[in-house]
Amino acid sequence: MRNRNVLALTLASAAALVAGPVTLPAAAATAAPAPHPGAHCPQLSKKLSWYGDNRARLQRVIDERGTCSNPHLGHGTKRPVAAFDWDNTITKNDVTDATISWALRHDKILRPKSWKSSSKWMTAAGHRALTKACGTKVAVGKPLPTSTNGACADEILQIREDGTTMSGAAAFEGTWNHRRTVPQYAWVPQLFAGRTVKQLESYAKKARTEALAAPIGTTRTIGSHTVPGYVRYYDQQRDLIRTLKKAGFDVYIVSAGSEPVAEVWSRSVGIDRAHTVAIRSVLDGKGRITTWNQGCGGVGVNKGDVIPYIDGKRCFVNQEIYRVKGKKAWDKQRWSKRIAIGGGDADTDVTFVGDATGAHLVLNRNKGEFMCRAYDNADGRWVVNPMFIEPLPQKSGTYPCSTSAYNAPDGGRTPVLRGDGSVVPDQVDSVHGEVY
Template identity: 80%
Template sequence: MRNRNISALTLAAAAALAAVPAALPAAAATPTNSATAEVRCPQLSKKLSWYGDNRARLQRVIDERGRCANPHPGHGHERPVAAFDWDNTVVKNDVTDATIAWSLRHDKILRPKSWKATSKWLTDEAHRALTEACGTDVPVGKPLPTSRNTACADEIFEIREDGRTMSGAAAFAGRWDHRHTVPQYAWVPQLFAGHTVPQLESYAAKAREEALAAPVGATQTVGTHEIPGYVRYYDQQRDLIRTLKKAGFDVYIVSAGSEPVAEVWSRSVGVDRAHTIAIRSVLDREGRITTWNQGCGDVPVNKGEAIPYIDGKRCFINQEIYRVKGKAAWQKQDRARRIALGGGDADTDVTFVGDATGAHLVLNRNKSEFMCRAYDNADGRWVVNPMFIEPLPRKTGTYPCSTAAYNEHDGSKGPVLRDDGSVVPDQRDSVY
């Protein structure tokens, strides 16, 4: 298990190197012998549906960066890297929500000494709302009866989902870099403070079993919130990851969720702990999760200032995969230290997916900054696909790329700019 203890500030990193730098030329030569082709050029399944020519475009990257072009990756040659977001990218629905929902329904959240101490940005209004809803009768460190206390479950879930209390008051306030973190995401592992990593993994495993057994379209109730009750692995993404691995790629998951939760799910697509990057909680001397997490780049151990979120995903990829240290980890690297293929579904993925040198795979969930980049397709490598299960309908109107789609560091909105500084024009939804 990766050491998350505060005494070990060096984050665990996988021993993968950079993607082989190459432009995307015409289709690579394929061996004529079919048996040789199968060994050297693993193929995506033709039985699984992709939008348009997306399968062929992804296959071309696999052929040109994998074993087909280099039969011996790792033997004097650098292995190409692929990285994927998890929730709504590799699976349909959110495994963090599934874990929190299961935990609330089974009384697994421990009462903190002070709700205010769970997040450096939690407002007085949120502290009061949580204290009033959850009460003070339960001793500190003991489970809250959230399965019976609807008001307590509601406040916790509303704050996690929308960053607001049930009365509509802001749950988080203060200053943070909005491209490095979002407080309600950072708050999730902080909610599990006091538990051990194996305990949290067991909750995630039970939530996983329940979510996979529920039929597609099922819902569940948490407090008074109705949320999706099922999760499914996308067959196309399973196949893509399997094919990439057979072709000699190192494949990583990069999630803005809690790392023990992500690890429980990622192993079923053949991605191990060393290749799963998410929010890494610092443990106390007894091995219990604290409200601190390990940092990235020039941000040391912290209380949520740096997580794998928007530019933070780039930072963790640069630091964990390519061993880029300090402030430079936040910056776009040269081609030799960038992933070959990236996949995501939301604005939180836009930076690292955009860094890919071979293909930028986007599952369309109508997220403005991400879709502006995807539809502008400045380098011709953006591959847009509807969600494989319950895809969204076409977005009405246009994405406000030229005025208010970019997530600024201070939380405001601005125009999306290309690398040359030109403004991306507003885009219409065309892949749905």
């Protein structure tokens, strides 16, 4: 069980280590699966709509892998594991963005000594834009008046969303592994540097209350940006997690968001702190968040070089769940050290979800690399479902799997390859939010 106190490293030690909802139509009628061992296991609710035979396919994995069907599991043998992304997988809309939105509207971002120091990849243009918009009148370490200074809020949101300034200049530059991190994701917990974990959790709780109370479809205007103003837990995902836990699975959340924020939300689906993995900030000697975070796969404390992002999610699954140490955590593990069920919605989830041995659950948000893998369905275990609230319509054209859907480590876009090296052909978007 992970202890939050492990985060309380000093900056000095960190430096040393571095050297009205739109609902889905009822699922299409399908033949009942043949009887199989484990049919007495906890069952997914038949009152909640899934696409096609997705409920039955997930139920089959639960029945086959759960401790409910194998009494030897859980008694000296490690229990089966299910792991899910959070934002737009368990909830509709992004809970980290909801927290940023609330923080900006309530003046909770502290002015850094230098915006350049807030990220190791911050450009001079990004530094200048933030300094100009947010000003220098507020003392270092004091709250910026982002509730009334729309220009400051605009620059922060624009950099968070697109990695560019309001004028279109690049906010980040340099070299990073594009399958292990993305600067604007790493920048989110860095924005809260100087705050304590308890403070950030309190912002997340208030944002959660506000977002859950807002009607579906609500938006908010911050500066010149229009952002989602509501969040909902997906009932189907709540039911899936509840059923998995009853069936004897260990269920984890693996998110590219800030860990204190993810923990606030995950508690309500019965997932505790020890089973919630996200960007884990290093704390200073006074318990305040710093711009450093804990690493993975042989990479120590760092400034965002490694976060739970694409291949980074596999690394954190292997390290935090299966205790694989060092560089081996980057590798695909043997069958017994891989999750049974994985779920996600975006390219950031493609590697760890693809590692699942029983089912790869995909909520379709038209993300290229992920949907190429899902529709290619190389092992027959990919389960594609439209979003349960406000699902997207069919993507026009095809996914460019054969040319440019893969996110290369150097930032380039290349063909998606199967395990045997063959190229995945372009795929049509066939599971979407229109009538089916």
